[in-house]
Amino acid sequence: MYDTPVSSVAAPPAQPVPFLDFSRQFASIRDEVMSAIEEVCVSQRFILGPEVASFESAAALACAAPHAIGCASGTDALWLALAAAGIGDSASSTRSTSQHAVVTTPFSFFASASCILRAGARPVFADIDPLTFNLSPAGAKDVLSRHPGTLKAILPVHLFGQCADWDAFTRLQQHHPGLLLIEDAAQAFGATWAGIPAGGLGDAAAFSFYPTKNLSAFGDAGLLTTRSSQIDRRARSLRAHGMTRRYFHDEVGWNSRLDTLQAAVLEVKLRHLPAWTQQRRNLAARYSELFLAAGIGVLTEPGAPRTIADGIVLPYTAPRAQHVFHQYVIRAPRRDDLRAALSAQGIGTEVYYPLCLHQQDALRDLGYRTGDFPEAERAANEVLALPIYPELRDDEQQIVVEAIARFYA
Numbered sequence: 494m495y496d497t498p499v500s501s502v503a504a505p506p507a508q509p510v511p512f513l514d515f516s517r518q519f520a521s522i523r524d525e526v527m528s529a530i531e532e533v534c535v536s537q538r539f540i541l542g543p544e545v546a547s548f549e550s551a552a553a554l555a556c557a558a559p560h561a562i563g564c565a566s567g568t569d570a571l572w573l574a575l576a577a578a579g580i581g582d583s584a585s586s587t588r589s590t591s592q593h594a595v596v597t598t599p600f601s602f603f604a605s606a607s608c609i610l611r612a613g614a615r616p617v618f619a620d621i622d623p624l625t626f627n628l629s630p631a632g633a634k635d636v637l638s639r640h641p642g643t644l645k646a647i648l649p650v651h652l653f654g655q656c657a658d659w660d661a662f663t664r665l666q667q668h669h670p671g672l673l674l675i676e677d678a679a680q681a682f683g684a685t686w687a688g689i690p691a692g693g694l695g696d697a698a699a700f701s702f703y704p705t706k707n708l709s710a711f712g713d714a715g716l717l718t719t720r721s722s723q724i725d726r727r728a729r730s731l732r733a734h735g736m737t738r739r740y741f742h743d744e745v746g747w748n749s750r751l752d753t754l755q756a757a758v759l760e761v762k763l764r765h766l767p768a769w770t771q772q773r774r775n776l777a778a779r780y781s782e783l784f785l786a787a788g789i790g791v792l793t794e795p796g797a798p799r800t801i802a803d804g805i806v807l808p809y810t811a812p813r814a815q816h817v818f819h820q821y822v823i824r825a826p827r828r829d830d831l832r833a834a835l836s837a838q839g840i841g842t843e844v845y846y847p848l849c850l851h852q853q854d855a856l857r858d859l860g861y862r863t864g865d866f867p868e869a870e871r872a873a874n875e876v877l878a879l880p881i882y883p884e885l886r887d888d889e890q891q892i893v894v895e896a897i898a899r900f901y902a
């Protein structure tokens with residue numbers, strides 16, 4: 494099945510494998526992107542405008558969401574979603590007096606929790622599901638029962654490109670009238686749960702187009718989607734200083750407009766995203782095949798959970814989820830030593846994330862301690878993201894797997 498059997502390769506690879514290489518993607522769409530950029534330059538209109546409106550419509554369609562609002566970053570999109578939904582009091586006051594709380598995961602990028610504080614509410618953490626790394630619905634349910642009244646929303650993160658268990662979160666919402674579901678879909682444009690795209694699942698959702706994301710801008714950019722026309726109206730106002738009429742301010746908002754150039758680039762890339770996503774899925778499937786063939790990978794699933802005592806634990810995809818593999822993340826025995834060995838051979842990897850949010854110095858005031866979320870903490874010690882991007886070549890994947898096989902030999 495493979496050109497060279499993994500076990501027969503003894504010499505270290507001469508060829509480095511970068512963790513990310515977007516220059517290959519740029520080369521493949523250069524003419525389209527440059528002509529979109531040129532059109533904006535000719536128009537000399539750089540803030541919002543028809544390109545932003547056009548990208549918003551295309552993104553709303555792709556997410557099966559009635560409304561999409563472009564903004565300056567994924568972090569802002571999260572804040573706008575919360576503020577426009579009336580969670581916290583940052584949109585109506587400059588000093589937080591809110592008792593509102595929002596439950597989220599401690600195993601994510603910092604913005605998943607900091608946006609809650611910025612909105613003027615309090616983040617409350619629940620542990621993760623060890624199979625998917627996503628917020629555990631059972632953990633969120635337990636938190637809900639301990640914070641009656643103050644918990645206004647659940648903010649699950651579709652980590653690494655796989656939607657959180659939306660059936661379970663929808664059931665929780667049904668039992669708690671008024672509770673909102675806000676998706677942190679920063680890593681999951683194009684992912685689906687039961688056929689419904691990320692961005693169309695919750696009351697509102699936030700996307701990041703940071704340059705390393707699976708749909709990426711040429712700088713910072715973000716998007717909020719929502720099914721609520723009220724959230725749509727308020728988010729549009731909040732992203733432009735609470736201003737619906739020029740220089741008349743209804744409330745204190747922020748400057749979080751989406752640049753016209755970014756929208757023009759994003760709309761070109763959005764047209765290619767389905768093909769790129771398919772490539773990512775193929776690459777993920779091939780990684781798993783290679784690890785299994787090398788005898789060092791193990792599959793994990795609900796009835797038969799596996800740990801690093803069994804080998805490299807390969808990514809698990811829930812039956813109702815369509816994973817976009819923004820990242821291909823394994824659990825690896827002796828993770829840090831493996832990472833150093835790969836790095837010495839020019840193979841790039843990343844650790845998302847080495848320290849959980851409840852252990853961050855900046856969030857010490859929340860009162861959590863090491864040991865509070867054992868699954869999240871275990872994941873932080875074991876996860877390793879391998880190179881994955883649509884243009885990654887078969888021979889590069891093989892080099893990565895062979896190097897890992899040699900490390901464990």
Ligand SMILES: Cc1ncc(COP(=O)(O)O)c(C=O)c1O
Nearest residue numbers: 566567568602604679701702703
């Ligand atoms: C899960 C998650 N949430 C939020 C963000 C914030 O997005 P941005 O960097 O565009 O502000 C990111 C980006 O890294 C992310 O990965």
